Amino acid sequence: MDGFDNFDPAALWQTVTTWCMSYITQANTLYQGVIIVVSFILGLIIYRSVKSTVKKSIDNSSLPYRVKKIARNLQKLIFPLATLIIIFLAAGIAGSEIIGINIALISVMMKLLLAWIVIRIIVQFMDNEAVRNVFALTIWALAALSIFGMLEQTTTTLDAIGYTIGDFRLSALAVIKGLFSLFILLYLATFISSVAERKVLKTSGLTRSSQVLIAKVVRVTLIVFALLIGITSSGIDLSLFAVFGGAIGLGIGFGLQKVISNLFSGILLLVDRSIEPGDVIELENGTFGWVNSMAARYTEIVTRDNKSFLIPNEEFITQRVVNWSHGNSLIRLEVKFGVHYDSNPHEVKELAQKAAAGAHDRICSDPQPVCHLTEFGDSSMNFKLRFWITDAEKGVTNMRGAVMLSLWDALKENNIDIPYPHREVYIHNKA
Secondary structure, three states: OOOHHHOOHHHHHHHHHHHHHHOOHHHHHHHHHHHHHHHHHHHHHHHHHHHHHHHHHHOOOOOOOOHHHHHHHHHHHHHHHHHHHHHHHHHHOOOOOOOOOHHHHHHHHHHHHHHHHHHHHHHHHOOOHHHHHHHHHHHHHHHHHHOOOHHHHHHHHHHHHHEEOOOOOHHHHHHHHHHHHHHHHHHHHHHHHHHHHHEEEOOOOOOOHHHHHHHHHHHHHHHHHHHHHHHHHHOHHHHHHHHHHHHHHHHHHHHHHHHHHHHHHHHHHHHHOOOOOOEEEEOOOEEEEEEEEOOOEEEEEOOOOOOEEEEEEHHHOOOOOOEEEOOOEEEEEEEEEOOOOOOOHHHHHHHHHHHHOOOOOOOOOOOOOEEEEEEEEOOOEEEEEEEEOOOHHHHHHHOOOHHHHHHHHHHHHOOOOOOOOOOOOOOOOOO
């Protein structure tokens, strides 16, 4: 390790504290400090007094959602903006010939506030709040160092702190630059892949599975390139970590074998098109719903009660899955019922078919509903009424219920009884 031979933390701390005490105790510095503190207090009071009014005005406006979101973020800048205006007015008075205060510290504070306001406005195009805050703080820190005239000295100090491994030297400055570059590149890769994904999903000439597959390949490719460019841009030679990376890769391979398995299972599902977004599927455990989205590790199944099941992609490869929408989306449903033996089975069959056909507009007219007498039971003649639908994602139970209600009405109107089992109990008295 080099860079620390001439570095004395105690001496540096002593120099900093001595400078601070000698500068802060000056009367001119105290005056400027009071002006800055009072300006911040007044700015905070103004912000709190107008915050609710501005928020209501934004919420009640007819602006688009995206513009409203940006406006809500920018309303937080009322505090630094009001403070900047007050400091600017106070600096004009304090620096006049009548008072004659040196406003160097106040000028620095105004530059810092102005830089913060401008940076926060520029980064509003970022949707992710955490990323937006990191970018803003990082850029503002660099601007602050430049305003104080310490940027070059800071970079020199960070570059002097580092490790030497053979012919390769890794400094703190290179690490910071690499992390920042990697952060920016990963965000740009994610942003570009999201835009490309939206464009691909709107392409009408591709199937749904092809759209998802292309979108995922683009995302993975951009992220991998961002990682490689970010690491190499910091001056790190990847060949130095070939052996070490191989050992780590082997360990990660064993530890993340399920993740890799789910990743390739998802790609295989998209390639063979056995499951696509929008399909209605049923798993072995009874989970029934439609495929809402297919991610790299899992597939989201949304049930009729709006529960989202995140099923690992591997399960769709290794287990039996019923895809109600694969190929032909025509689905046959069945309702079982029984009638009294006094009824005419020919009439019952005709009534049941008409009742199913008119039960709901989702029921197909081709093929037509059919009804069959299946059994002469103990208490009733048993029938099976079968009908077809093509939109199982809109519900299956509701169609069965609609058909049974229509069948009930038809049987009641024609005085056809639905029997129920009954038992006769005889009690014998023994003498």
